[in-house]
Amino acid sequence: xxxxxxxxxxxxxxxxxxxxxxxxxxxxxxxxxxxxxxxxxxxxxxxxxxxxxxxxxxxxxxxxxxxxxxxxxxxxxxxxxxxxxxxxxxxxxxxxxxxxxxxxxxxxxxxxxxxxxxxxxxxxxxxxxxxxxxxxxxxxxxxxxxxxxxxxxxxxxxxxxxxxxxxxxxxxxxxxxxxxxxxxxxxxxxxxxxxxxxxxxxxxxxxxxxxxxxxxxxxxxxxxxxxxxxxxxxxxxxxxxxxxxxxxxxxxxxxxxxxxxx
Numbered sequence: 050x051x052x053x054x055x056x057x058x059x060x061x062x063x064x065x066x067x068x069x070x071x072x073x074x075x076x077x078x079x080x081x082x083x084x085x086x087x088x089x090x091x092x093x094x095x096x097x098x099x100x101x102x103x104x105x106x107x108x109x110x111x112x113x114x115x116x117x118x119x120x121x122x123x124x125x126x127x128x129x130x131x132x133x134x135x136x137x138x139x140x141x142x143x144x145x146x147x148x149x150x151x152x153x154x155x156x157x158x159x160x161x162x163x164x165x166x167x168x169x170x171x172x173x174x175x176x177x178x179x180x181x182x183x184x185x186x187x188x189x190x191x192x193x194x195x196x197x198x199x200x201x202x203x204x205x206x207x208x209x210x211x212x213x214x215x216x217x218x219x220x221x222x223x224x225x226x227x228x229x230x231x232x233x234x235x236x237x238x239x240x241x242x243x244x245x246x247x248x249x250x251x252x253x254x255x256x257x258x259x260x261x262x263x264x265x266x267x268x269x270x271x272x273x274x275x276x277x278x279x280x281x282x283x284x285x286x287x288x289x290x291x292x293x294x295x296x297x298x299x300x301x302x303x304x305x306x307x308x309x310x311x
Contacts, residue, residue, distance in 0.1 A: 051307045053241070054200050054226035055216065060115055061085040061170070062141075062189045063096040064106045065262065066217060074244055074298040077176040077186045078194035079222055081110050084129075084173045086149065086189040087160055092139040092169075094189070097257045097265075100164050104265040117159060125159045127152055129172050137171045141180070141189055148179045184249075184294045193292035196221045196252055197233060202289065205230035209276050212269055217262045219254070219289055225307055233291045238310040245297035245310075253286030 057066045062083045073080040087095045087103065097103045109116040111126075118124040130150035138146045149171035151157075156170040173179050176188050187194050198221040207213035216224055223246075225233070239246045258274055259267045277287045 051225050051227045051309075053223060053301060053303055053305045053307060055221075055224035056301070056303060057217075057220070057222055057224075058082040058110075059220060060108045060110055061087065061106070061117075062094065063087065063100075063103045063257075064108050064117075065104060065119075066220065067108060067110065071300055071302040072222065073300050074195075074295050075176075076194070076295055076298060077180075078188045078190060078295075082222065083189040084176065085115060085152070086139060086141070086171050086173070087164075088137070088139050088169050088171055090167050090169065092137060094139065094141045095164075095168055097260055098255060100166070101260045101267070102164055102265045104260055104262045106160070106163060117156075120163050122159060122162060125156065127156055127170075129174065132174070134172075137169070139171055142191065144180055147173070147189075148175065150174050193250065194295055195223060195246065195293040196290050197223045197225060197236075197239070197246070197248060197293050198290040199225050199227045199229075199231070199233045201227045201230040202233065206273060206277065206289070209280075210273055212272070214258070214273050215262075218258045218260070218273070219252075220257065220262075221290055223293075223301075236291065236309050238296075239293075240308045240310050241301045241305050242299065243297065244295075244299045244301050246293045247296050248291040248293045250292040251283060251285070251288035252290040252292050254289050258289070 056069045056072050058081050106119045115127045134150040137149045137151045152170040161168050236248050
């Protein structure tokens with residue numbers, strides 16, 4: 050038996066996380082997760098891979114409204130743009146022409162000033178149809194609705210590092226408390242109350258794992274990627290965590306029991 054050790058959402062892709070006590074899982078991902086996106090003036094998604102300072106933009110949600118804070122600028126509150134807002138066609142990896150709504154000039158100026166580069170902020174108003182996938186639909190996440198990680202795997206990794214890293218470096222949604230490192234490689238179906246998740250693909254890790262999520266800096270060059278390359282390299286990349294899809298949605302909470310059905 051395992052349990053939920055931590056839950057996170059990231060309201061704006063690649064900005065600061067929010068620790069939460071519960072998640073409401075919808076077909077395209079947790080409610081409030083990665084529905085907002087920072088894009089270049091051409092509509093291409095922007096992440097910490099190119100702009101590590103994105104980690105320092107603090108996000109908060111009040112209902113559906115988004116609050117941004119950080120740096121010397123006054124905090125900004127944004128209401129999700131409605132159907133009258135300008136349509137924006139944006140891209141995330143190979144997915145192009147994803148329909149979103151532009152959040153307006155004030156939001157663009159705030160984020161552009163913080164990141165010191167021109168950009169816009171957009172909102173996915175209709176996740177059920179904006180970005181179709183083989184399994185249904187997905188928000189602005191890299192490719193799957195959920196990322197699941199294992200506390201024992203992080204412990205094993207940290208025992209190999211000179212400077213341990215926190216789980217937040219891997220930006221998961223669901224952290225599973227387990228006594229067996231890398232057990233997630235064998236999990237396929239997880240049941241949490243009435244919720245059912247299918248783990249479908251190991252998550253290939255990138256330079257974001259080297260970025261301190263509190264400061265937006267890289268404390269130790271190439272770590273933990275360099276160490277993981279020595280023992281977690283698989284076809285497709287260096288793996289930590291499992292991408293998951295939501296077979297049966299609903300609410301989950303910290304401490305909930307998790308049963309592995311397959």
